[in-house]
Amino acid sequence: MAASKIIVLITGGNSGVGFGLASQLLNRGTYHVLLGSRSTDKGRDAVKDLQARHESQSDAVELLQIDVTDDDSIDKAAVTVRNKHGKVDVIVNNAGLAGMELPLRQAMREAFDVNAAGPAAVVNAFAPLLRKSSMTSPPPRIINVSSGAGSINRCLDPTSPLYGMLGYQYRSTKAAMNMVTACQWVEYGKEGIKVFAYDPGFTISNLSAHNKAENGARSAEESASSLVDVIEGKRDDEAGMFLHNTGIYPW
Ligand SMILES: NC(=O)c1ccc[n+]([C@@H]2O[C@H](COP(=O)([O-])OP(=O)(O)OC[C@H]3O[C@@H](n4cnc5c(N)ncnc54)[C@H](OP(=O)(O)O)[C@@H]3O)[C@@H](O)[C@H]2O)c1
Numbered sequence: 001m002a003a004s005k006i007i008v009l010i011t012g013g014n015s016g017v018g019f020g021l022a023s024q025l026l027n028r029g030t031y032h033v034l035l036g037s038r039s040t041d042k043g044r045d046a047v048k049d050l051q052a053r054h055e056s057q058s059d060a061v062e063l064l065q066i067d068v069t070d071d072d073s074i075d076k077a078a079v080t081v082r083n084k085h086g087k088v089d090v091i092v093n094n095a096g097l098a099g100m101e102l103p104l105r106q107a108m109r110e111a112f113d114v115n116a117a118g119p120a121a122v123v124n125a126f127a128p129l130l131r132k133s134s135m136t137s138p139p140p141r142i143i144n145v146s147s148g149a150g151s152i153n154r155c156l157d158p159t160s161p162l163y164g165m166l167g168y169q170y171r172s173t174k175a176a177m178n179m180v181t182a183c184q185w186v187e188y189g190k191e192g193i194k195v196f197a198y199d200p201g202f203t204i205s206n207l208s209a210h211n212k213a214e215n216g217a218r219s220a221e222e223s224a225s226s227l228v229d230v231i232e233g234k235r236d237d238e239a240g241m242f243l244h245n246t247g248i249y250p251w
Pocket of ligand 1: 011039095
């Protein structure tokens, strides 16, 4: 049962970084994972896979249908969690879309909806449950899974490896997510809730055709392990900032 466990909502938990994070948390034995998935079929498969990998923790993961572009789906998910658990301790806004294969305007509309409006709407709906968290050490938290490609400073810095990188679609939506993060920190930080933007680094996933080991991407479990540090409060002195695995990025 979830009674004494730390309850973590991970949106887009059925693949890539979100799945890797769920697996890392189940390894710890102290977390209850609400595995967010917009597709119930994919979500069920992911939960089964995690239960098979972590047999002793099979009660510590459950599917939560949540499409971050659909307010009804978000509200229903929040009601489900309220009725079953009464609270949430950690929200990881991980669901993401690069959309590089789509026409520019369509890609920007869809990616803004998932990457920027999604995290704002999810936190809006789940904030009452976050306030019910009794965690003090570390306190409850919101982690928005961003990307270094969304740093405006890095975009403009000719010495940055990301200078000249293509992708208005993805880059601008992650910059918008960063602003959502800053606003959430100003709003919720004063209530004692920690808020972070976090870049997991280049990771094997379904985000794009480029996210493969042969292109230098690391495993999702490896990327997620430094995200666990943020969940465990090891980087709380950097709350309100844009973190990556070994430091911080400029906004
Ligand atoms: N991989 C990297 O190198 C990298 C680097 C920096 C940042 N990130 C960020 O890491 C996060 C996770 O991405 P990933 O790399 O693990 O890619 P991924 O494997 O494609 O995972 C993305 C997840 O988001 C879900 N999703 C997409 N639209 C959604 C919606 N409307 N509602 C709910 N869920 C939705 C996807 O669901 P479906 O399976 O149904 O599509 C999938 O579960 C993203 O925010 C991404 O921007 C990734």
